[in-house]
Amino acid sequence: MASVTLRDLTKEFKEVVAVNKLNLEIRDKEFLVLVGPSGCGKTTALRMVAGLEESTSGEILIGDRVVNDVSPKDRDIAMVFQNYALYPHMSVYDNMSFGLRLKRTPTGKPWPFNATRTFSKQEIDRRVNEAARLLGMETLLQRKPKQLSGGQRQRVALGRAIVREPKVFLMDEPLSNLDAKLRVQTRAELIKLHRRLGITTIYVTHDQVEAMTMGDRIAVMNAGLMQQCDTPLNLYNHPANVFVAGFIGSPAMNFVPVTVKAEGDTVKLDAGSFSVALPADKAAVAKAKVGSECTLGIRPEDIYDAQLAGLVKPTPGNTVKVGVDVVEPLGNDVEMYLTAGPHALIAMINNKTAAKAGDQVDVVFDMDKSHLFDKATEAAIY
Numbered sequence: 001m002a003s004v005t006l007r008d009l010t011k012e013f014k015e016v017v018a019v020n021k022l023n024l025e026i027r028d029k030e031f032l033v034l035v036g037p038s039g040c041g042k043t044t045a046l047r048m049v050a051g052l053e054e055s056t057s058g059e060i061l062i063g064d065r066v067v068n069d070v071s072p073k074d075r076d077i078a079m080v081f082q083n084y085a086l087y088p089h090m091s092v093y094d095n096m097s098f099g100l101r102l103k104r105t106p107t108g109k110p111w112p113f114n115a116t117r118t119f120s121k122q123e124i125d126r127r128v129n130e131a132a133r134l135l136g137m138e139t140l141l142q143r144k145p146k147q148l149s150g151g152q153r154q155r156v157a158l159g160r161a162i163v164r165e166p167k168v169f170l171m172d173e174p175l176s177n178l179d180a181k182l183r184v185q186t187r188a189e190l191i192k193l194h195r196r197l198g199i200t201t202i203y204v205t206h207d208q209v210e211a212m213t214m215g216d217r218i219a220v221m222n223a224g225l226m227q228q229c230d231t232p233l234n235l236y237n238h239p240a241n242v243f244v245a246g247f248i249g250s251p252a253m254n255f256v257p258v259t260v261k262a263e264g265d266t267v268k269l270d271a272g273s274f275s276v277a278l279p280a281d282k283a284a285v286a287k288a289k290v291g292s293e294c295t296l297g298i299r300p301e302d303i304y305d306a307q308l309a310g311l312v313k314p315t316p317g318n319t320v321k322v323g324v325d326v327v328e329p330l331g332n333d334v335e336m337y338l339t340a341g342p343h344a345l346i347a348m349i350n351n352k353t354a355a356k357a358g359d360q361v362d363v364v365f366d367m368d369k370s371h372l373f374d375k376a377t378e379a380a381i382y
Contacts, residue, residue, distance in 0.1 A: 002028060002062050002063035002076075002167040002168060002200060003025065003026060003027055003028045003030075003061075003062075003063060003200065004025070004026040004049060004060070004061065004062055004168055004200060004202065005024075005025045005026075005059075005060075005061040006022050006023060006024045006025075006045070006049070006058065006059075006060060006061075007023060007058055007059040007060075007061070008021045008022070008023060008057065008058040008059070009021070009022040009023075009024075009045065009048060009055055009057075009058035009059070009060065010022070010055065010056045010057045010058050011041070011044050011045075011048060011053065011055055011056050012056045017224050018041045018044040018224055019041040019044050019045050019048070019224050020041075020223075020224040020225050021058070021225075022041075022045055022058070022226055023226070024219055024226065024229060026200060026202055027200070028200055029198045029199070029200055030200060030201070030216050030217065031191075031194050031201045031203065031214060031215055031216045032201070032202055032203070032215060032216065032217050032218075032219060033203045033204075033205060033210070033211040033214060033215035033217070033218045033219070034046065034202065034203070034204045034205075034219050034221060035204075035205055035206065035207075035208055035210075035211040035215075035218055035219070035220055035221070035247075036206065036220060036221035036222050036227075036247070037206060037222065037247075038206060039223075040221040040222050040223060040224065041221055041223075041224040041225075042204045042206075042221050043172055043173075043204055045221075046079075046170050046172055046202060046204050047172075048060060049077070049168075049170060049202065050072055050075070050077060050079050050170050051067070051070065051071060051072035051075055051077075052072060052079075055068060062075060062076065062077070062167060062168060063167065075168075076166050076167045076168070077166050077167065077168045077169070077170055078099075078160075078161035078162075078164045078166040078168075078169055078170070079161065079169075079170040079171070079172065080157050080158055080161050080169070080170070080171045080172065080174045081157065081172055081174070082172050082173045082174065082176055082177065083177070084145075084153045084154060084156070084157045084177075085157065086145045086153060086156055086157065087145075088144065088145050088146060089144070090144070090145075091141065091142050091143060091144060092132075092137065092140050092141045092142070092143055092144075092145075092148070092156050092159075093128055093141040093142065095145070095156055095160055096128050096131060096132070096141075096156060096159045096160045096163055097124050097127075097128050097163065098160070099160060099163070099164055100119045100123075100124050100127065100163060100164070101119075101124065124163075127162075127163040127165070128141070128159070128163055130163075131159040131162040131163050132159060134159075134162065134193065134196065134197075135155045135158060135159050135162075135189075135193075136155075137152070137155055137156070137159065140152060140156075149182075150177055150178050150179070150182065151178060151182045151185070151186055154174060154175070154177075154178065154186060155186075157174065158174070158190075158193070162193075162197070166199065167199070167200065168199065168200045168201070168202065169199050169200070169201040169202070170201075170202050171201065171202070171203045171204065172204045173204055173205050173206070174190075174203075175187060175190075175205075175207075175210065176205075176207075183210075187210060187213060187214060190214065191213075191214055203215070208247055208248055208249070208250065209250060211232070211248075212232045212235075212236070212248065213232075215232060216231070217229060217230060217231055217232075218230065218231075218232055218235055218248075220235065220243070220244050220247060220248070222243050222247075227240060227241060227243050227244050228240040228241070228244045235248050236248055236249060238380070239297075239371065239380060240379065240380055241373065241377075241378045241379050241380060242255065242295060242297070242373050242378040243378065245297050245371055245373070245380075249299055251300045251335065251346045251348070252300075252346075253297045253298065253299050253300075253371070254297065254298050254299070254300065254303075254345045254346060255295050255296070255297055255373075256271050256295070256296045256298070256340075256343050256345075257271065257293065257294075257295055257296075257375070258270055258271045258275075258293070258294055258295065258296045259291070259292070259293055259294070260286055260289040260290050260291065260292055260294055260372075261275075261290065261291075262287065262290045265283075266278075266283070266317070267282075267283035267286050267287055267290070268317075269286075269294070269296050269372070271296065271340070271341070271343060272341060272342070273340055273341020273342065273343065274320045274321070274340050274341065276296075276317060276318050276320065276365050276367055276370075277315075277316075277317030277318065277367065278367055278370075279367055279368050282367070282368075282370070282372070282382050285372075285381060285382040286372055286381060286382065289372075289374075289381060292374075292375070293375045294372050294373060294374060294375050294381065295372070295373040295374075295375055295378070296370060296371070296372060297370065297371035297372070297373060298345075298365055298366075298369075298370050298371070299369065300335070300345075300346045300347050300348040301348045302365065302366040302369045302370070303338075303345065303347035303348070303349070303363050303364070303365060303366070304347075304349065304350075304363060304364040304366065305349050305350065305353045305355060305361065305362075305363060305364075306319055306361070306362035306363055306364050307353070307354065307355075307361070307362070308349075308350055308352055308353060312364050312366045313364075314362065314364045317367070318364055318365045318366070318367050319362050319363070319364055319365075320340055320362070320363055320364075320365060321340070321360060321361070321362055322338040322339060322340045322345065322360070322361060322362075322363050323338065323339045323340075323358075323359075323360055324336055324337075324338060324355050324356065324357055324358065324359045324360075324361060325337040325338065325339055325357065326357055327355065327356055327357050329351065331351070332350075332351055333348045333349065333350065333351060334348070334349045334350070334351050334353055335347075335348055335349075336348075336349050336353075336355065338363070347363060349363075
């Protein structure tokens with residue numbers, strides 16, 4: 001196995017900077033997820049690591065070896081593509097073993113035409129059968145891709161990568177073509193597979209739920225720049241800026257423009273139609289911003305129905321009167337679309353709520369879990 005290090009990695013397409021001075025270290029055996037919206041540069045970064053895209057500047061190291069000028073086949077990586085890229089006329093066995101059979105000997109002739117091939121038939125059989133066992137595909141080895149489901153085809157693509165026994169796995173949105181139920185199932189299988197094999201993995205996705213559930217760490221990208229790289233829980237609880245806060249979490253965080261005001265020892269966030277008081281620890285940080293315009297961030301799951309007994313106690317400092325626009329039952333929770341003056345909010349409320357569309361109700365903001373961002377820089381204040 002090996003670490004992967006990116007130093008000031010940059011890719012420019014004429015006037016467009018797709019990846020801008022990306023600095024990142026993926027540790028040995030780590031599962032790192034690159035996540036961000038379409039066009040943020042995550043796939044371009046992955047393709048540069050794979051050698052499928054030439055970098056404009058910067059360095060790529062696999063282990064201690066700079067690989068910028070090393071061909072893709074000699075980087076000791078294996079890539080799993082979004083569209084599987086299987087050969088339709090070949091069996092599962094042949095698809096999985098193709099890369100091994102194509103390995104060239106010093107004489108330059110591919111197996112099986114050279115008796116001194118790199119891999120023996122026995123070694124190829126061992127690797128393919130072991131990968132098939134890991135992926136639960138022992139009975140599918142003689143089938144053609146058209147005889148397989150989407151999930152089975154994805155396993156073949158994974159198997160083709162596994163048999164190479166590479167130092168690094170690169171995965172480019174491998175689950176995006178699967179339906180929702182199969183995506184969840186395959187996601188769990190990938191996590192178990194990584195734990196078993198322990199191969200350094202860089203995984204690209206635009207799905208933040210995938211990122212949160214799979215990654216040891218997540219690197220969030222936007223417009224070619226890395227916004228933050230941290231563990232899933234730290235990204236969720238301590239986003240570095242408005243973009244990360246809004247991208248991580250589903251439904252997305254609510255953002256409300258506010259002015260920071262002080263009333264004696266109390267620091268309040270005034271949104272015009274309502275105001276909320278900050279707890280002491282957050283007030284101590286926000287005092288430096290008194291008189292400034294900022295952005296309050298509050299997650300939907302941190303807004304509660306004031307009529308329900310819960311962990312957050314309604315007080316004059318954290319209770320807000322809202323209008324209920326839409327109620328969407330989701331089983332254990334109810335997703336509510338609310339308005340507080342001109343501000344639109346989304347809340348995830350316990351299903352025991354009696355609130356319905358058209359009602360005026362009191363909701364409680366859990367200000368201990370709130371976030372405050374600078375309006376100009378969008379960086380987190382607390």
